[in-house]
Amino acid sequence: MEIQEIFALLTPEQRDFQLGINGADPLTKGFPRKRVLHAGLPGKMLSLTEGQQTWERLMAVPPVRRAEQSVYIHIPFCKTKCLYCGFFQNGIDQVVEDRYVDYLLEELQREEKSPRLQQGLVHTVFIGGGTPTSLSARNAERLLKAIQQCIPLANDYELTLEGRVHDLLPEKMDVWLSGGVNRMSLGVQSFNTKVRRQLGRLDDKETVLQRLRSLLDYHQCVVVIDLIYGLPDQDMAVWQEDLKALEASGVDGADLYQLNVFDGSALNQAIKDKKIARAATTAQQAKMFAYGYDFLTKRAYKRLSNCHWSRNNRERSLYNSMAKAGVTMFPFGCGAGGSLDGYAIMNHRFLKAYEACVGKGQKPLMVMMQESPLESIARSVIDQMERGVLNLNLLASRDERLKELRWLYDLWEERGLVHNNGVLFELTVPGQFWQINLTQTTLECMQSLLTGKNTLAVQHIAAQEERHDS
Ligand code: SF4
Structure with missing residues (x-):
């Protein structure tokens, strides 16, 4: 046909x-x-028993020589829930966080001696969330030490910590940077104070810029930020100001994301209840995308993927490009996703189920799917x-x-x-x-x-x- x-x-x-x-x-x-x-x-779902057996079998085999590999570690806690977010899992509770990090380290240590990790190299580690920067300094230190101990990092590794500008405090930044973090990915979404605050973001524009500056002053890591276009009250003029602030901030790169208003999200409800202005239409977002493209291209930013831009050669965005290319990604943590030799993996999203599995000495799989033959x-x-x-x-x-x-x-x-x-x-x-x-x-x-x-x-x-x- x-x-x-x-x-x-x-x-x-x-x-x-x-x-x-x-x-x-x-x-x-x-x-x-x-x-x-x-x-x-689409792929084909495995039963949980088949999934466990498949994971054990694949981790028992060394990787193909020189194969690139990556690790994704999930931290499922946020201080507050942002109005637009579909990924919030848990609020912050120090006792719960301490126990979670115990289990997370156990999950990492379980694989430490596996031939797959032992006899290969890992080129990128991405600690995502949730809000990884919300971890206490002590828990961040424990996690970073476990990464250095359990994961065979390549000598040009990229280790990204994702989080919020609100957490950029000296006592935390010292721990992250001395623990091997060499890339920070921070959600800014908009610099505009009104737009930020009504979404549940905590800091005003001046504080955001000042905290980004204090991180850049370490000169020890690449700093990239996320911006969203099409937010309520973020018209084209505000978006243009956001892009100017991005340039002025001096960060090494940025993701420009289109706002998605999920059905059933708090943002959708707030718009319906007229508590917040409507988000931009798709046509308005398209114009914002085109403006952002033109703005960054004219300033010699380099486009590394559909929405990611780098200002200099320090920003490599290795994790994102490897993820898109389907490179092996070992998932660790509650709600972490990954892929391994033709199988897509998702760990349990709920803390109790995750901890119960790790406590039994199992890989905490929620879903394992055999990817399409194509x-x-x-x-x-x-x-x-x-x-x-x-x-x-x-x-x-x-x-x-x-x-x-x-x-x-x-x-x-x-x-x-x-x-x-x-x-x-x-x-x-x-x-x-x-x-x-x-x-x-x-x-x-x-x-x-x-x-x-x-x-x-x-x-x-x-x-x-x-x-x-x-
Ligand atoms: S900090 Fe990130 S993951 Fe947490 S609620 Fe806000 S957008 Fe969602």
């Missing part, structure tokens, strides 16, 4: 989701909405699209049935979403805004072409956006 025939079988609504809206402004109306949270192909080629697509390109000739060299994708990309070129530079397709600015849709459609077309089954007429997931926390 040819690719046009597959699309001909879809309803007009499904075609708009897959291909975009014909004749519309590609930036603001390119697609009805964002389709998925993360682009990918995962390797899908990762290659995701990795390229994150960098704003797709080399169809390279894909077709892996399987010539994928030459058919050319029809799709020629169509998107006509619609202003991609541009053929003679070697590969580059995503235009509108194409970058809708990148997640282009990627997901490419993957689903690829799957249909390689399996002979029409997987395009699926129920699509409602508007989602990239994860942004802390």
